[in-house]
Structures are given as structure tokens and as C-alpha cells.
Amino acid sequence: xxxxxxxxxxxxxxxxxxxxxxxxxxxxxxxxxLGVPTDILxxxxxxxxxxxxxxxxxxxEAGSRERASYHLTEAGQGLRVVIAAMLQWNDRFDPAxxxxxxxxxxxxxxxxxxxxxxAPDGRVVAVDDVDIAPGGGGAWAPRARA
Amino acid sequence: xxxxxxxxxxxxxxxxxxxxxxxxxxxxxxxxxLGVPTDILxxxxxxxxxxxxxxxxxxxEAGSRERASYHLTEAGQGLRVVIAAMLQWNDRFDPAxxxxxxxxxxxxxxxxxxxxxxAPDGRVVAVDDVDIAPGGGGAWAPRARA
Numbered sequence: 001x002x003x004x005x006x007x008x009x010x011x012x013x014x015x016x017x018x019x020x021x022x023x024x025x026x027x028x029x030x031x032x033x034l035g036v037p038t039d040i041l042x043x044x045x046x047x048x049x050x051x052x053x054x055x056x057x058x059x060x061e062a063g064s065r066e067r068a069s070y071h072l073t074e075a076g077q078g079l080r081v082v083i084a085a086m087l088q089w090n091d092r093f094d095p096a097x098x099x100x101x102x103x104x105x106x107x108x109x110x111x112x113x114x115x116x117x118x119a120p121d122g123r124v125v126a127v128d129d130v131d132i133a134p135g136g137g138g139a140w141a142p143r144a145r146a
Numbered sequence: 147x148x149x150x151x152x153x154x155x156x157x158x159x160x161x162x163x164x165x166x167x168x169x170x171x172x173x174x175x176x177x178x179x180l181g182v183p184t185d186i187l188x189x190x191x192x193x194x195x196x197x198x199x200x201x202x203x204x205x206x207e208a209g210s211r212e213r214a215s216y217h218l219t220e221a222g223q224g225l226r227v228v229i230a231a232m233l234q235w236n237d238r239f240d241p242a243x244x245x246x247x248x249x250x251x252x253x254x255x256x257x258x259x260x261x262x263x264x265a266p267d268g269r270v271v272a273v274d275d276v277d278i279a280p281g282g283g284g285a286w287a288p289r290a291r292a
Binding site: 001002003004005009010011014015018021022074075077078079080081082083084085086087088089090092093094099100101102103104105106107108110111112113114115116117118119120122124125127128129130131132133134135 | 147148149150151155156157160161164167168220221223224225226227228229230231232233234235236238239240245246247248249250251252253254256257258259260261262263264265266268270271273274275276277278279280281
């Protein structure tokens with residue numbers, strides 16, 4: 001779990017991944033959207049490539065030199081759930097006065113979506129009935145709830 | 147979203163919240179479970195109280211002085227989704243050789259649970275069909291997918 005923090009525990013890295021999930025891939029897109037200093041942007045992009053979150057691909061526009069664009073790997077795409085969880089928490093417990101900075105929607109029709117806990121049979125479990133329990137092969141046992 | 151990082155973007159703060167979600171509430175429980183230096187533990191507990199994630203309650207055991215225990219507020223309980231999302235990502239993309247450090251289960255029967263995206267009508271939406279879109283009142287429109 002701490003490894004997730006190593007990757008997106010820094011503000012700019014988190015915002016770059018969020019922008020990539022929104023469809024940004026070019027250096028100029030990240031720079032304009034985030035207003036991040038260029039040296040920090042370059043360092044964070046390189047580090048997200050090293051962590052296996054982004055992959056670099058060359059592209060060339062007519063009359064320009066070759067440039068690199070940045071695309072989410074499968075592990076990077078997987079961060080959609082983590083980022084959606086953070087957005088959902090902020091909307092509920094610390095909403096910005098200007099409204100949410102990002103929303104989580106069905107790409108096909110724009111329906112707003114929530115993260116919910118589900119059992120393998122598809123049954124949805126209320127958050128109050130969810131436990132974070134020690135793993136590592138130890139047997140699970142019900143515990144008294146505070 | 148960045149505010150979530152301000153709160154749990156530091157390793158020990160994240161692990162304290164995880165332990166609180168597992169049922170820890172006393173200073174000694176956090177210290178033993180995490181092996182965290184006492185000055186850091188005290189500072190992180192105070193800061194989680196300041197952020198409204200934990201609340202402090204006095205307790206006294208027979209023959210001991212009064213001590214404080216730390217309990218998740220509603221906003222703290224809400225972090226269960228964020229932490230579950232991180233655990234799920236790690237299990238899938240960066241599994242520890244020793245097995246998962248924590249598992250997400252139904253507190254009533256121990257069934258392992260997953261986070262899924264759901265529409266208000268309860269329909270589950272596949273992660274590939276989920277978009278993180280700019281919020282803030284802008285109209286949503288379908289976009290070309292990479």
C-alpha cells in the first residue's frame with residue numbers, strides 16, 4: 001500500500017496521472033492544464049515512466065522535431081480506482097466551493113458513478129459492513145466493532 | 147483531491163488510518179503494530195485529529211493514569227474506500243511475495259470484496275468504460291478514447 005504512495009503520493013505526480021486518465025498525453029497538455037514548472041513536470045513524467053505507470057511513445061507533427069507522448073500502462077489505468085476514491089472522498093467530506101474539479105462518469109453516456117464494495121456474486125455491501133483486516137494468510141475472524 | 151494527499155500522503159499517517167480501520171485505537175496498539183518512532187506517532191496522531199480524521203477520547207484503566215484513545219470520525223471512516231482502492235491496486239499490480247498485508251472483507255462473513263463502479267440504478271460499469279472527466283459544472287461530452 002505504501003508503494004502506491006511512492007508513486008502518487010506527491011501532488012504533481014497525482015495530478016499528472018489524473019490528467020492522463022482524462023486523456024492528456026503530451027508534455028504541452030500537462031503543462032498547460034497543471035501550470036506545473038517544466039523541470040518538475042519533466043522529473044515527474046520520467047519517474048512515472050520508471051515506475052511503470054506511463055509509457056513513452058515518439059510522435060512527430062508536420063514540420064516539427066520528434067517529440068514524446070505519455071500513455072498510461074495497464075498499471076496506470078488501474079490507478080483510476082484510487083483516484084476515483086480520492087475524488088469521491090473529497091466531494092463528500094471536503095467539497096470545493098467551486099464544485100468538483102473532476103467527476104467520475106460512464107464514458108458511454110455521462111452517468112455519474114460511485115465506487116461501491118461488491119462480493120464476487122455481485123452483491124453490493126454497505127461501507128459500514130466492510131472491514132480492512134490483516135491479510136498474509138491469517139485466518140479471518142469476526143471482531144467486535146467500535 | 148490534493149487535500150486527500152495532505153492527510154494521508156505521508157506513509158505513517160496512511161498506516162495509522164489503516165490500523166484504525168482495522169480496529170486499533172490506543173497509542174500502544176499503533177506503536178506495536180507499526181514500529182513507528184514515538185515522536186512521529188504523536189505528531190501524526192495530533193495532525194490526524196487536527197484534520198478531522200481522528201477524534202481523541204479519554205480512557206482510564208484501573209490503577210493507571212488517564213490516557214487518550216483515537217477513533218475515526220465519519221470523514222475518517224470514509225477513507226476506507228481510498229485505502230481499499232490502494233490495497234486493491236497493490237494486490238493486482240505490485241503484489242508482495244508474502245501475500246497481501248491487508249484484505250478487504252465483509253465484516254459479517256469474511257467474504258473478500260472488490261471496489262467496483264456503479265451507476266445510481268445499481269448497474270455495475272466495467273473499469274474500461276469509466277472516465278475521469280473535468281467537473282466544475284462544465285457539460286460532459288463523449289471524447290475519443292486513446
